Amino acid sequence: MEYFAALALAIGLGTAFAAFGCGIGQGNAVRGALEGLARQPEAAGRIQTLLIIGLALIESLTIYALVFGFLLYSKLPATADVLSKIVTK
Amino acid sequence: MSELSAHENSGILIAQAEHSAVPTTTAEKAPEPAEGGSEEPGQWVFFGYGFLAFLLLTILAIIGTRKLKLVPKGLQNFLEMVFEMLYGIPEMVMGPRGREYAPFVSTYFLFIVTMNLIGLLPFGKAGTASLSVTLGLAVVAFVMVQYYGFKTHGFRYLAHFAGPLPAMAVLIFPLEIASEFIRPVSLSFRLFGNMYGEERVISALAHLSPNFPIVPLFMLPLQLLTCVLQGYVFALLVTVYISLATEKHSEGHAEASASTAH
Numbered sequence: 001m002e003y004f005a006a007l008a009l010a011i012g013l014g015t016a017f018a019a020f021g022c023g024i025g026q027g028n029a030v031r032g033a034l035e036g037l038a039r040q041p042e043a044a045g046r047i048q049t050l051l052i053i054g055l056a057l058i059e060s061l062t063i064y065a066l067v068f069g070f071l072l073y074s075k076l077p078a079t080a081d082v083l084s085k086i087v088t089k
Numbered sequence: 090m091s092e093l094s095a096h097e098n099s100g101i102l103i104a105q106a107e108h109s110a111v112p113t114t115t116a117e118k119a120p121e122p123a124e125g126g127s128e129e130p131g132q133w134v135f136f137g138y139g140f141l142a143f144l145l146l147t148i149l150a151i152i153g154t155r156k157l158k159l160v161p162k163g164l165q166n167f168l169e170m171v172f173e174m175l176y177g178i179p180e181m182v183m184g185p186r187g188r189e190y191a192p193f194v195s196t197y198f199l200f201i202v203t204m205n206l207i208g209l210l211p212f213g214k215a216g217t218a219s220l221s222v223t224l225g226l227a228v229v230a231f232v233m234v235q236y237y238g239f240k241t242h243g244f245r246y247l248a249h250f251a252g253p254l255p256a257m258a259v260l261i262f263p264l265e266i267a268s269e270f271i272r273p274v275s276l277s278f279r280l281f282g283n284m285y286g287e288e289r290v291i292s293a294l295a296h297l298s299p300n301f302p303i304v305p306l307f308m309l310p311l312q313l314l315t316c317v318l319q320g321y322v323f324a325l326l327v328t329v330y331i332s333l334a335t336e337k338h339s340e341g342h343a344e345a346s347a348s349t350a351h
Contacts, residue, residue, distance in 0.1 A: 049181075056322040060275065063282035070285065 004076060011072045018065030025058045132221050139216030142203040175199070178325055183332035190331050193233065197226065198324035205284060205316035209309070215284045215316075223281040227273035230327045234272075238334035249334065272330060276323060283319045287312050 033051040037044055153168045161169050175195035179187025201217060208215025216222050238246040250269070252261030291305045291312075298304040 052318060053322060053325060056279075056318055060279035060282070060322075063286065064275075064278055066286055067278055067282040070289070 018062040022062040135219035202320035218284040223277040227277035231273040241335040
């Protein structure tokens, strides 16, 4: 039973931690883009393109963690079954 | 992989705790929505939707290139705009020599975006929401990058993996080979994670609000952005990998950002 408790905790916290780092990373990326834009507004098109690409790459790291979340989630038993087992105990 | 281990584990624990009927429903209920990871026939659905995207693109191409006019209007105009944008990607990454690889890269963008957008339609499923499909795309990209590398450099292409200093080649070589092999994994997982996650979010929202089927619609703008963006990122990354594999050593291009793009 501890196995499933640990699994549930891992599923819950895994993507959360990844999103935490992703938020910081993407915040830095946007800050860099905005600073560059403020210095040189005529480079807006190029900066926007690079910004979007950079954001997608940073986000992909969180997506990897999310995929592991899906993978682990499929190993978890259904809530109804666990509840029925606890009740009959 | 799949539910067998969870079933076994729960079976062992339950047999230890109490003698009760092992929930055979565990295996069926656990991956509740979109089970496409474990059952053989399930994956072919995604292939079918991918084939549908292929058919749509072919039909679009045939219709759009009939009766070509010098001053384009309508569908031809739209297709020319798309063409310009797509051919701009390799030229943006590696300059004029990128034009040779533009058709290959454009195919990725068009195919992936079409598959993703079909997933947003009612009764439509994104072909890319299956790891098999995205892994196939990524493996093809990987093979083609190696092909372009060998075509440009011959057997000296393998010297690319030796790193900057020949003295450190022994250390750098396995690292570079590993990083080369991780690229299809990262490409496929990025696309798969985005599209499959979208599907799961929609199904979770729909489950949470059964009386208001409008609620998942609020995700639509973000999903549209993600669909197009992930296709663009995939095509762009393939271009970057090709540019890394085929760059001539004469001028040291500052593709530093590209080499860290995993």
